[in-house]
Amino acid sequence: MNSPAPPCTQDHICWGAHASHPDRHRLEVDSLSVYYGSLLALNGISFSITCGHTLALMGPNGAGKSTLIKALAGLIRPDSGKILWNGCPLHDTPGEIAYLPQRSDVDWSFPITVRALVEMGRYPSLGLWKKFGRHDRDIVEKSLHVLGMESLADRQISELSGGQQQRAFLARALAQEAHVLLLDEPFTGLDAPASQSLGRLLDSLSAEGRLVIASHHDLNTAADIFDTILLMNRELAAFGPPKEVLTPARIRETYGMEPQPETQAS
Numbered sequence: 556m557n558s559p560a561p562p563c564t565q566d567h568i569c570w571g572a573h574a575s576h577p578d579r580h581r582l583e584v585d586s587l588s589v590y591y592g593s594l595l596a597l598n599g600i601s602f603s604i605t606c607g608h609t610l611a612l613m614g615p616n617g618a619g620k621s622t623l624i625k626a627l628a629g630l631i632r633p634d635s636g637k638i639l640w641n642g643c644p645l646h647d648t649p650g651e652i653a654y655l656p657q658r659s660d661v662d663w664s665f666p667i668t669v670r671a672l673v674e675m676g677r678y679p680s681l682g683l684w685k686k687f688g689r690h691d692r693d694i695v696e697k698s699l700h701v702l703g704m705e706s707l708a709d710r711q712i713s714e715l716s717g718g719q720q721q722r723a724f725l726a727r728a729l730a731q732e733a734h735v736l737l738l739d740e741p742f743t744g745l746d747a748p749a750s751q752s753l754g755r756l757l758d759s760l761s762a763e764g765r766l767v768i769a770s771h772h773d774l775n776t777a778a779d780i781f782d783t784i785l786l787m788n789r790e791l792a793a794f795g796p797p798k799e800v801l802t803p804a805r806i807r808e809t810y811g812m813e814p815q816p817e818t819q820a821s
C-alpha cells in the first residue's frame with residue numbers, strides 16, 4: 556500500500572498552491588481499529604489516497620462511517636492502527652484537517668453570524684496574541700466569496716436554510732486552509748439543486764488539490780459526486796472507482812439487500 560512518502564512538512568499552504576502539488580500529499584490509514592467499550596466499530600481499516608480526490612465513505616447504518624471520520628479528525632483515539640499524512644502521524648500536522656460535523660451534532664440556534672463562524676476557521680493559525688491580520692481577513696473574504704456567502708455574511712446562522720448553513724460551515728473549513736476536508740453526511744437534508752451545487756463545489760475543491768472525504772448514504776448519486784468509494788461495514792469491503800466498487804454483488808453483500816436498478820455505477 557505504501558509508496559515512498561515525501562519528507563514531512565509543516566509549511567503553510569496558501570490558496571492556489573494546492574493545485575501545483577496535487578500528488579504530493581498522501582493520507583494513509585493503516586489497520587485502523589476502534590472499540591466503543593466491547594463493541595468493535597472499526598476493524599483493521601486500511602486505505603491510501605492522495606489530495607485531488609473526492610472519497611465517499613459508504614455502508615449501512617452503523618457501518619462505522621462517522622467513527623472513521625471522527626478518528627481521521629482526531630476526535631476519537633483509535634485502539635490500534637495508524638493515520639499518516641505524508642508519512643507522519645496526521646495529528647502532528649495541525650491545521651491540515653477541517654471537520655464538518657453531522658447536521659444533528661450542530662447547535663444551529665447558537666448566536667453567531669456567518670462571518671464570525673468563518674473567522675473561527677482562522678483561529679488555529681493565529682499567533683500567540685490571537686491577532687487577526689490582513690492575511691486572515693483576506694482569506695475569510697475569499698472563503699465567503701467561493702461559497703457565494705458574501706451577501707449572507709452578517710446574518711445569524713439560525714436564519715439560514717439548510718443548504719446555506721452547510722455552505723457557511725464549508726466556508727469556515729476553507730478559511731482554515733486545510734488540505735483534508737472531512738464532511739459527515741454533508742448532503743443530508745439538501746434538495747436536488749442544493750445537492751448538485753454542493754457536489755460541484757466538492758469537485759472544484761478536489762480539482763484545486765484538496766482531499767475531500769465525506770460519508771454518504773445515497774447509492775444513486777455517489778458515482779456522480781465522488782471519484783472514489785470506500786465501501787465498509789466495520790471492515791473494509793472495497794475501495795476504488797465507483798464503477799468497480801458499487802457492483803450489485805458488493806452492494807448485496809455489504810448492505811444485505813438487492814440493489815435498485817439505478818444504484819449501479821455508470
Ligand SMILES: Nc1ncnc2c1ncn2[C@@H]1O[C@H](COP(=O)(O)OP(=O)(O)OP(=O)(O)O)[C@@H](O)[C@H]1O
Pocket residue numbers: 591594596614615616617618619620621622623770
Ligand atoms: N459514542 C458511542 N458510544 C458507543 N457506541 C457508539 C458510539 N458512537 C457510535 N457507536 C456505535 O458504533 C457503531 C458505528 O457507528 P457510526 O455512527 O460510526 O456508524 P455510521 O456508519 O456512521 O452510521 P449511520 O449511517 O447510521 O450514521 C454503531 O454500532 C454505533 O451504535
